[in-house]
């Protein structure tokens with residue numbers, strides 16, 4: 001008699017979906033999280049945008065007119081913010097957002113400490129202006145268009161993706177390379193850690209091909225036995241390498257970020 005499932009005829013409030021207790025906790029946590037709410041209010045696609053905002057406010061990574069590459073960019077929160085900085089929307093067209101962002105800044109409560117790096121760090125970026133700005137977002141998954149952002153759907157570990165990035169750069173070098181890439185979680189910490197290390201290596205290899213002198217490299221990694229080795233490698237290429245866990249990064253997550261400042265292609 002019924003060609004469609006019975007719940008099509010029930011009023012919505014009568015439908016009870018059974019969630020497992022871990023899903024219920026996940027939904028509750030997501031709904032109550034202040035960064036999730038803030039992202040919804042400020043139209044950022046991901047709560048993780050506040051990790052980048054905290055690090056950018058602290059280390060002044062992104063400047064108007066910069067060339068920036070965002071690896072593992074989907075759904076696009078980081079790229080939205082990077083584009084706002086690069087094309088200057090935060091200072092001009094989006095006054096309202098700027099006001100909100102100042103609130104975000106005060107809420108994030110960034111402590112400037114002795115590690116703070118001042119304006120002189122990225123001389124290369126001072127030579128550029130807004131018209132020259134270029135933002136490239138790369139991900140395995142599709143990304144809904146973001147104003148001013150060049151999207152490449154591809155795997156960062158593949159040559160053809162690197163070639164597409166280089167084609168967009170032309171003869172320019174990047175001021176900053178970001179990687180918020182994360183593997184598909186297997187649930188086995190060692191496996192996830194090793195895959196995360198591979199993604200960091202792929203992003204670093206991109207940096208070695210495309211980052212200009214004095215440039216910044218910011219990458220997420222899952223902590224584990226090999227992260228010291230990665231850090232040592234980074235220290236050979238960057239004048240300063242800092243480990244950071246931004247406030248928006250969940251305490252229970254094993255992720256951390258390396259903020260690498262002042263790239264030198266000749267260093268070893």
Ligand SMILES: C[S@@+](CC[C@H](N)C(=O)[O-])C[C@H]1O[C@@H](n2cnc3c(N)ncnc32)[C@H](O)[C@@H]1O
Nearest residue numbers: 046072074075076077078140155156180181182
């Ligand atoms: C945590 S999400 C990034 C969120 C993003 N920063 C934002 O603000 O919207 C991690 C992303 O890394 C991407 N990713 C993982 N491996 C990748 C690879 N080999 N190449 C490109 N992207 C990759 C995933 O598809 C996923 O979208």
